[in-house]
Amino acid sequence: MTDWLGMAAHPKIPRPELKERVLARALAPRRRPWRLAAAAGLVLLAGAGAYGWYRTLTTLRLERDRLARAVLSLQDTLALVRSPDAKVVWVPVTTGGRVGGVTIFADTTRHRWLVRCDGLAPNEPDQAYQIWFITDRGMKSAALMPMDHEQPMVMALDMPKGGGRVMGAAMTIEPRVGSQQPKGRVVFHMNL
Amino acid sequence: MTHPKRLSQEDERSLVRRLKARDERALGELYDLLAPWALGVAFRILQDQDEAEEVVGDVFVQVWARIDQHDSRRGPLVPWILSIARNRALDALRRRRRWWRKAARWEQATTAELGDPAPEPPPHEAAVQGWPLHRQVHAALATLPEEQRRVVLLAYFDGLTHSEIARRTGQPLGTVKTRLRIAQQKLAEALQHLKDWME
Numbered sequence: 001m002t003d004w005l006g007m008a009a010h011p012k013i014p015r016p017e018l019k020e021r022v023l024a025r026a027l028a029p030r031r032r033p034w035r036l037a038a039a040a041g042l043v044l045l046a047g048a049g050a051y052g053w054y055r056t057l058t059t060l061r062l063e064r065d066r067l068a069r070a071v072l073s074l075q076d077t078l079a080l081v082r083s084p085d086a087k088v089v090w091v092p093v094t095t096g097g098r099v100g101g102v103t104i105f106a107d108t109t110r111h112r113w114l115v116r117c118d119g120l121a122p123n124e125p126d127q128a129y130q131i132w133f134i135t136d137r138g139m140k141s142a143a144l145m146p147m148d149h150e151q152p153m154v155m156a157l158d159m160p161k162g163g164g165r166v167m168g169a170a171m172t173i174e175p176r177v178g179s180q181q182p183k184g185r186v187v188f189h190m191n192l
Numbered sequence: 193m194t195h196p197k198r199l200s201q202e203d204e205r206s207l208v209r210r211l212k213a214r215d216e217r218a219l220g221e222l223y224d225l226l227a228p229w230a231l232g233v234a235f236r237i238l239q240d241q242d243e244a245e246e247v248v249g250d251v252f253v254q255v256w257a258r259i260d261q262h263d264s265r266r267g268p269l270v271p272w273i274l275s276i277a278r279n280r281a282l283d284a285l286r287r288r289r290r291w292w293r294k295a296a297r298w299e300q301a302t303t304a305e306l307g308d309p310a311p312e313p314p315p316h317e318a319a320v321q322g323w324p325l326h327r328q329v330h331a332a333l334a335t336l337p338e339e340q341r342r343v344v345l346l347a348y349f350d351g352l353t354h355s356e357i358a359r360r361t362g363q364p365l366g367t368v369k370t371r372l373r374i375a376q377q378k379l380a381e382a383l384q385h386l387k388d389w390m391e
Contacts, residue, residue, distance in 0.1 A: 004383050007326050011326065022227070
């Protein structure tokens, strides 16, 4: 019977405006926290989905660009290799006690070379391979190839414009930043 | 002078049916009937008008939202609502006590004397429905010896546990429990005739 003890308190007349306030509160649409949580979850999910989609698109776009570059390079290489004016030279080289080779596709019409190096020993940390054009006006730097790993390397080189007639090629081991003129050990030296 | 409306069991059942049917006017009628008593309980516990009104708001929000949980076979509507008011008020009281304890710790100051607010004369009987029941409950309480009445009021309106009452009154825990048990038996006997809450 203690339930009735509430009636032991003296009643108090509420302020007139309280009724309107209380009824408005009670009759207001009920807030449903789970709906809010569900909405927040959906927003998060959509956000995560959009972010994932964006990441995927970015990755695919990068991959597409990389493949496009590879295709272009391949087309360039094929064009060089298939050129009727291309001259192919293979030079055996010995580096770091191992035997490798350098293959040169020289297109005298387009003035381009394709150089492929196989079996070259990795450079010392402060060194790099440097390829040279041998011209009738002297040695012209063609490319600097620092090699930190043992792997084949392919590169297309433009022959020097106005730099004289190209008569051959050479490769030396130079400081990592390269040299103006060959000073290091000669890896190979050849005439076309 | 208006006379209090009689709320019979049938009236109460009808009110509950309308509330369950989401009749908003029924909620307004329930407020007219019970707000003074809910506010009285909350004020008695909290001794603060603003907080007590906040509790009344909570009570009617809860009643409207959970009227389906009210089972008339387990008890009438009035004690159910007053118990909601009491529980809400005690929650607010506990929050306030926690706040005071924190404030006291932080400021290392003595807790301010709350003191009893200036007694406010109760409203005129004509202004509130349910006075007969109020008088009956008071009469039932008045039949209790002072020490039993005190433990009942400390338990009901101050929300104290048996141990807290024992500390407050300086009585052994067993004595407090015994007094409460006897007081509840006497109140149950004195108020068992309550079926209609307004006459």
